[in-house]
Amino acid sequence: MRNIIMEFTFLILLNTYGVSDSITFKMTNAQCISHNKSWVRINECRLKAINRNKVVFNFNATLFYPTPDIRVTYRYFKRENGYKPFLINIEIDSCRFLRKPYNFVGVMIWNFFRNFTNANHTCPMSGDLLVKNMFLTIEPFKGLPWPSGDYLFATSWKFYRKPQFDVNISFQFIEDFV
Ligand SMILES: *[C@@H]1O[C@H](CO)[C@@H](O)[C@H](O)[C@H]1NC(C)=O
Ligand SMILES: *[C@@H]1O[C@H](CO)[C@@H](O)[C@H](O)[C@H]1NC(C)=O
Numbered sequence: 392m393r394n395i396i397m398e399f400t401f402l403i404l405l406n407t408y409g410v411s412d413s414i415t416f417k418m419t420n421a422q423c424i425s426h427n428k429s430w431v432r433i434n435e436c437r438l439k440a441i442n443r444n445k446v447v448f449n450f451n452a453t454l455f456y457p458t459p460d461i462r463v464t465y466r467y468f469k470r471e472n473g474y475k476p477f478l479i480n481i482e483i484d485s486c487r488f489l490r491k492p493y494n495f496v497g498v499m500i501w502n503f504f505r506n507f508t509n510a511n512h513t514c515p516m517s518g519d520l521l522v523k524n525m526f527l528t529i530e531p532f533k534g535l536p537w538p539s540g541d542y543l544f545a546t547s548w549k550f551y552r553k554p555q556f557d558v559n560i561s562f563q564f565i566e567d568f569v
């Protein structure tokens with residue numbers, strides 16, 4: 392209970408001070424790799440620049456067999472002389488999460504993707520898994536202390552606890568206080 396209250400206090404503080412005039416928040420690179428091509432084929436994994444401040448991500452992978460067991464490890468790295476682990480390293484049981492979101496960090500990550508993916512239903516997952524024209528918005532990012540810099544968001548997908556594919560997205564977050 393105490394932890395929850397502290398977390399909320401922290402959130403409120405961040406949200407009140409974290410107002411700034413100019414924010415750059417965009418993806419800079421995307422890489423996807425299948426570790427098991429007889430199950431997962433990556434058809435598309437690409438960034439497209441719409442304008443100077445907006446970059447969209449498109450992802451299309453075919454799952455040749457359905458899976459009711461998906462676990463995803465989400466890790467953030469911050470670039471400073473190489474990539475250093477930053478704050479988040481968490482495994483989410485995605486099928487459980489899609490039935491009922493159960494984790495604060497999981498919700499933050501899901502909020503980046505939920506409006507852009509066809510994976511917004513409960514498991515099993517099968518067929519084409521899509522992310523269409525996703526772009527970063529600052530809303531889900533609030534509530535955690537992100538310093539300006541270059542980051543890597545690394546996701547590793549397991550079916551039945553065995554690695555099947557990775558999706559890695561680099562992004563830049565720069566907040567200019569005026
Ligand atoms: C790779 O995919 C096949 C299905 O095409 C599956 O039977 C096999 O268990 C998978 N391998 C691993 C290591 O998960
Ligand atoms: C996803 O890729 C598959 C295989 O290339 C293609 O048939 C399908 O049309 C693609 N889906 C979308 C929405 O682009």
Ligand SMILES: *[C@@H]1O[C@H](CO)[C@@H](O)[C@H](O)[C@H]1NC(C)=O
Pocket residue numbers: 502503506528530531
């Ligand atoms: C998702 O879409 C809903 C409805 O259009 C919108 O209210 C919400 O802010 C969007 N969420 C994100 C993270 O973009």
Ligand SMILES: *[C@@H]1O[C@H](CO)[C@@H](O)[C@H](O)[C@H]1NC(C)=O
Pocket residue numbers: 506508509511512
């Ligand atoms: C999933 O996304 C589709 C297309 O954006 C939308 O029509 C549908 O209502 C969403 N379903 C859920 C459960 O959010």
